[in-house]
Amino acid sequence: MTAEADDLGIAVLAAGARTAMAISGGNGDGDGVGLVVRQLGNDARTRLRGGEEDATLTITTEIRGTEFVVTLTDKGEPVTGPPDAVLPLLESGVASAAEARTDGIGNLTEVRFALPTHHRILDTESLEVVPEDAALSAEPVTIRSMVTSDAAALTRAVFRCYGWSYPNPSLYYPERIAAALESGERIGEVAVTDSGEVAAHWGAVFLSPNVVETGGTVTDPRFRRRGLAKALGDRLLERLIEMRVGGRVREPVMTHPATQEIALREGATMVGCYLKITHPLQQVGITEGVTSSRMSLSVAYSALQPLEPATIWIPSPYDNIARMTLAASDWPRTVGTAHRTDAFPATTVLSTVFDSGNRVGMVDVEIVGVDLVDEIDSALHQMRRSGAEYVGVRLPANQEGLATLAAGLVELGLGYAALIPAFRPPTPDNPGGDVLITQWVAEPEIDTSTWVFADERVESLVRAIVAQTEDVGTRGVSRQRRAARRAQLFAALGD
Template identity: 50%
Template structure:
């Protein structure tokens, strides 16, 4: 780790820029990008008017797998989103992500700069995409935990099954995979043949402390009809419970019901959907064909430990959908009837943007009376960067949310998910903004009526909110036209 501190002067900023350039060059990254990112972050920090005597800037640079993490700390006015120039650097591919947040010591603006290994993809030389009816193999396999050295073999397994069409594109980058396994962010179980090739996999990625998202379930067609997926799933579940994981998320696709049915069969409950969450792709396997729209996914949740009782505070616009989730699930969570506006003046939130999927994310840590303004400001930055979808995660256990969040639907934010446990964050209500809220549901297939009614209601709300915004904009335009036609008083 490299750390440096400098005054918020021209000379001080130049020194931090030089440190970032040197660190990037030492790791084989583009030094000009590192220097520009630090300069943009520093200028934005100084523009937030730090108090006299508190204009010092602190830079830290750490290696995180296949990325260089560049973070700048300042003590100016609270930050709500990364600078627009940084967001555009992400959109152009110079940075992987941009992030801004508040921690215990002030503001933190962060950029992730890709190292050369970050962009090294699977080498498909000598590989072929196997037909679903490929001849079955009788080779023995060993079931064991996924290890960093399995990363390249897992990418080859993904390719043999799906070619270049798998939606989680990180699984085509061996070094990224190895880094996430080594860090403990990703865990999994694999079936390995005598040559060391991965024949099947079921994995999980930590999304919060004690909460994982499971998926990337894949079996080489030559090793099917052995029950490997079921065996790996059971091994993974036992391992997660032993690790103290409390909750399990899944994101089954909406273009076929198989993974939804598996989730229901294993006791998971539908908790929402992310609409237009990633770019269109060519599907193979259970469903074939090019999707014309961005991909939408359902979201399921299952507790892996006893869930503590909780009371949540939900804005009225979103309360019916939360009730539709809670009542059949039977979780010990109730929606508070009392409403309060007792909140700090300023909200605290963090914002991030990822260009690969053109998605943004806001996480509200503290609900303030300015919640709608703070969220709107951050969304404006994400939209200007090219986001086609953005999520806003809200702390449902904070009593002020029901009142302070009442105006969020006017920003075009519709319901996405209600997650009863997001680790230390607590229960989370997540909303979503869509650049195109006109959702085409014609290709969607649902596991049962309960899943269908919930997800159709979410899509209908998104469409209705989009229509409301258009109506308000046109009404304002008509009003201005009428005012312009009024006679003007002489003199």
């Protein structure tokens, strides 16, 4: 649907989006869709300040898995995030996620709304958690690639193994799993019984076209001691290599060393730690009840294809931690030296996405420009207004300007999170595809008392990340206190 960027045109687009939502079975959520479209249209109109050859707005709608997606396209001034007026709607749950970006032709602002199936969780009425010491079963299983019809069986397997304590809550929603399999966002290998129940699973989710996160590993206690996890992991790894996937990331929990140790034993490099990135939960047999704060995850990386040599440019505040990561790896990477130049791009190109369910935002920077700090500051402000508890910022580490132009990001409360090589497909602007990830945490005080580390190297890296995050996260408060004390002193001098 295309219309002029005026009151009538925006009203027509809003009405069309409401109708499309109703046809899609949105359970009366059309008013929320219409409100969001009006806010998107009004924002686009203010960015169409005159002189554009095309002053029209285009709205497209589609069902994407378990969500209804509205995308507005305009040719106004570049966007750096969803409109401010949409942010309260994200925080209140009217919309489930929002993303804004440019595509070289115009601006695209995408807002997602949950369909009824999005919140449909598995039915546990006839399910029980299988105890760890359950008798082993001799029931035969078939090992094969996962298909969409296995989604519900996987959720049942997760519940049998972990109850409600599995660290990845998305694995309790069968329709979401099926949609991700259908779209190719997720793949997996399973061991299934003759009745179709999943006895074991190992999967992968695409984080980018070049890197997957592997995990979701479960084995029903009754089917252990058969080597199912290894068999599934080997099959999945072979499949990823055949697909020419560049690398895989694993995110071991910090409350138990087993998955950290497995990753290191299999040749992975520990590359970082995402602090308070998921909701609090209880890990049966590990934590005493539900954790008091959001969960943190370590980050391990393994290359699946040979890495091409490349130079990375690291801002000085993050240099020491990045070098700790590089020292533990065999990546063909050289660290460049920061210097001033007039050749840096003037304008930063980035996109943002915010997940209202997990309160997590992500900023993806494609081009580092002179206005980098201002643009990221604006994006962070929007995320915080949306209720973000965690924001990650992915920075192109092979762009020379990063070392200079990103040096001030710590003053925005952004600490080191991870360094991942070949995360993105190589481009002339970012030939290695490497990303430096920084993170902002709403509550930067990190309780590590329950954390367990696989070895001293992991502990040193993680504690350095925690220390920096706590430091940069409280700088604003410290500055305010110093300013308040100065005001007191000057007031006294005035007497």
